[in-house]
Amino acid sequence: MTHPAGTIYRKTELVGTSATGYDDAIRHAVERAQKTLRNVQWFEVKEQRGRITSGGIEYQVTLDIGFALEG
Amino acid sequence: MTHPAGTIYRKTELVGTSATGYDDAIRHAVERAQKTLRNVQWFEVKEQRGRITSGGIEYQVTLDIGFALEG
Amino acid sequence: MTHPAGTIYRKTELVGTSATGYDDAIRHAVERAQKTLRNVQWFEVKEQRGRITSGGIEYQVTLDIGFALEG
Amino acid sequence: MTHPAGTIYRKTELVGTSATGYDDAIRHAVERAQKTLRNVQWFEVKEQRGRITSGGIEYQVTLDIGFALEG
Amino acid sequence: MTHPAGTIYRKTELVGTSATGYDDAIRHAVERAQKTLRNVQWFEVKEQRGRITSGGIEYQVTLDIGFALEG
Amino acid sequence: MTHPAGTIYRKTELVGTSATGYDDAIRHAVERAQKTLRNVQWFEVKEQRGRITSGGIEYQVTLDIGFALEG
Amino acid sequence: MTHPAGTIYRKTELVGTSATGYDDAIRHAVERAQKTLRNVQWFEVKEQRGRITSGGIEYQVTLDIGFALEG
Amino acid sequence: MTHPAGTIYRKTELVGTSATGYDDAIRHAVERAQKTLRNVQWFEVKEQRGRITSGGIEYQVTLDIGFALEG
Amino acid sequence: MTHPAGTIYRKTELVGTSATGYDDAIRHAVERAQKTLRNVQWFEVKEQRGRITSGGIEYQVTLDIGFALEG
Amino acid sequence: MTHPAGTIYRKTELVGTSATGYDDAIRHAVERAQKTLRNVQWFEVKEQRGRITSGGIEYQVTLDIGFALEG
Amino acid sequence: MTHPAGTIYRKTELVGTSATGYDDAIRHAVERAQKTLRNVQWFEVKEQRGRITSGGIEYQVTLDIGFALEG
Amino acid sequence: MTHPAGTIYRKTELVGTSATGYDDAIRHAVERAQKTLRNVQWFEVKEQRGRITSGGIEYQVTLDIGFALEG
Secondary structure, X not given: OOOOOOOOEEEEEEEEEEOOOHHHHHHHHHHHHHHHOOOEEEEEXXXXXXXXXXXXXXXXXXXXXXXXXXX | OOOOOOOOEEEEEEEEEEOOOHHHHHHXXXXXXXXXXXXXXXEEEEEEEEEEEOOEEEEEEEEEEEEEOOO | OOOOOOOOEEXXXXXXXXXXXXXXXXXXXXXXXXXXXXXXXXXXXXXXXXXXXXXXXXXXXXXEEEEEXXX | OOOOOOOOEEEXXXXXXXXXXXXXXXXXXXXXXXXXXXXXXXXXXXXXXXXXXXXXXXXXXXXXXXXXXXX | OOOOOOOOEEEEEEEEEEOOOHHHHHXXXXXXXXXXXXXXXXXXXXXXXXXXXXXXXXXXXXXEEEEEOOO | OOOOOOOOEEEEEEEEEEOOOHHHHHHHHXXXXXXXXXXXXXEEEEEEXXXXXXXXXXXXXXXXXXXXXXX | OOOOXXXXXXXXXXXXXXXXXXXXXXXXHHHHHHHHOXXXXXXXXXXXXXXXXXXXXXXXXXXXXXXXXXX | OOOOOOOOEEEEXXXXXXXXXXXXXXXHHHHHHHHHOOOEEEEEEEEEEEEEEOOEEEEEEEEEEEEEOOO | OOOOOOOOEXXXXXXXXXXXXXXXXXXHHHHHHHHHOOOEEEEEEEEEEEEEEOOEEEEXXXXXXXXXXXX | OOOOOOOOEEEEEEEEEEXXXXXXXXXXXXXXXXXXXXXXXXXXXXXXXXXXXOXXXXXXXXXXXXXXXXX | OOXXXXXXXXXXXEEEEEOOOHHHHHHHHHHHXXXXXXXXXXXXXXXXXXXXXXXEEEEEEEEEXXXXXXX | OOOOOOOOEEXXXXXXXXXXXXXXXXXXXXHHHHHHOOOEEEEEEEEEEEEEEOOEEEEEEEEEEEEEOOO
């Protein structure tokens, strides 16, 4: 009674950082994901935090990144 | 025993998108709301997501947008 | 394989206000909903906030208000 | 400094019901949405409840239904 | 002061899809997990969404899938 | 200053299981509740999980089941 | 390595109703709990909802009510 | 690249109590805040609980109270 | 169309206390549950609080405790 | 229409740390609170985290600590 | 049985505002915190809201800001 | 417009178990993570559960464990 399966996706959780802001921190995390994963398709922001350093603010964003599994 | 009513507000839920970032996506959603609604007064960020396209990242932000109802 | 549909309901999100308290603010929001909607049947309290003015406290309550859709 | 806006979406909250189960209740709500809205694209399940009647169980599912706004 | 360790489990997050409904989408995700993981033991439903296509509804379910780590 | 009391309801939390799916697991839990409780009126889905056994998937659904208290 | 046990408490979940408001609905639920339970000590508001009837609003409040178990 | 700062607000968390109900408990907490803080502007209800005493119910409400910081 | 029912479980909510810590408070609650319930199988930690007394800290842990219902 | 105020409490948010575990980290935070605050009465655990150092695990617990305000 | 205490941190909740966006609003709140607090080390974004004024959007971000307590 | 990326972190979700308590279960999970991952830096407690066996309580703790990705 199982029907032919549609696509299956997996999510992986990354934390991107940036001295500039969250949009930039997201770009860093997505680019890193694309270095080792194929078919990266979407992300969800789970948490936004930051660290105060002598050089200013380090923005930290936690993402769930979704990609399609092959075969 | 009912006292004279104060202002009543309504919230509507919009998703703004931008290739630049979330601040910009919010501006798009607020401007769109103002095209059809009067008395738009505040918003609340409910969710931040994104889609990875061949052209880069599409930032997506879900807002509850509040406006005063008239009479 | 779709069975005959039961009733469909819609929810709309209103914020009622009152100088007296939350029970009163809810009454204001429900009465306002009934001015433009038919078949208003239930509500759910989503948030309770308030504003401090020179005249005292303005109680603000956010409701999801449910009503049956016709045909 | 505002960039050309991407698509704006709106979400509306419906409750579908069914005597059979949640998958069927979702179909009812989506079909109802399509009667009055264009460009219905996705939904999110917010809540699953039910009512016990003399005839059995009425499954009730609350959905946020997303559709693209035009121009 | 550390006692002998009990079993350690890991969770991985998958999204299963189906044209039929959520029970079926879960089966697809679990079967996919079993293709590459041993000792798959339980799952937790994290989110239920869907996409409306020209062919009907695509049900999407996000699962945390738990499996025992070996040695 | 206490007004005559309306109906009082109680909720009890049950977990139904099924080899078929969640709709069926809910029916099992509701039928079990009706064996020992009168006036069972509604339920709310709190959690959906499952166990993978040699025989396939066991769907597990946690419900808050509401019933009216008498006198 | 188990130390002498302190008091153990149990929570039961009741829904009180009132035509007047939530404070009154809470009193009804607490009084009902005291009819069958001893040592009722505290409560926590879990949910506030309501039903619109021909006679006005029925306020509904869900409480977790805590009481000390004896011996 | 930092723009002139807008107003900065601070939130403090108070618990107000009352033998009458939550609206009254909120007034007590707000009045107490105004004894030691200037520019008290809004509040958010975080939690509603209560204690059952020999004299009846003590309503307890936890508020986040917001006020503008000066210079 | 109902399949033979699997096991049905019930959850009950207890608060265990201890002068030592949360692990010990959980043991107290589980042992108390086993005095009146059969088939106690698992628990979930819902909340951790504490009270400061003249004698030190009283750790309080709220558990949902699950047990299998018979026939 | 304001009734004589009951006690007002305030909550402050501290993070205690320990190389031993959470029970010990809580004791550290409570003792620190008692150095500068009077009437410390209860706490609520909000978050449990940790840091891995060369010397082992540093357990970190975030508490809301409640104390009665005077006059 | 209490071990030497590690560092204790405190969190304070501020709302930063900006006409430009959230990254900027965070910088304002952090700079304000550093005017009166020493050892400011990290922050967590709790809420993002905004107000629509005649001059455009005022972005508002609520932060929990963490700092180490001395001695 | 992308700035040089800061460190990227990944989180993996493990469940540690112990017959002794949660502090010990966390140590087990962290030690297991360090067997296959480098740069393990922090963890967050997501859930605390347990199983009652003939031999007593098995404490189960779900952790998100964070580690720095290399190059």
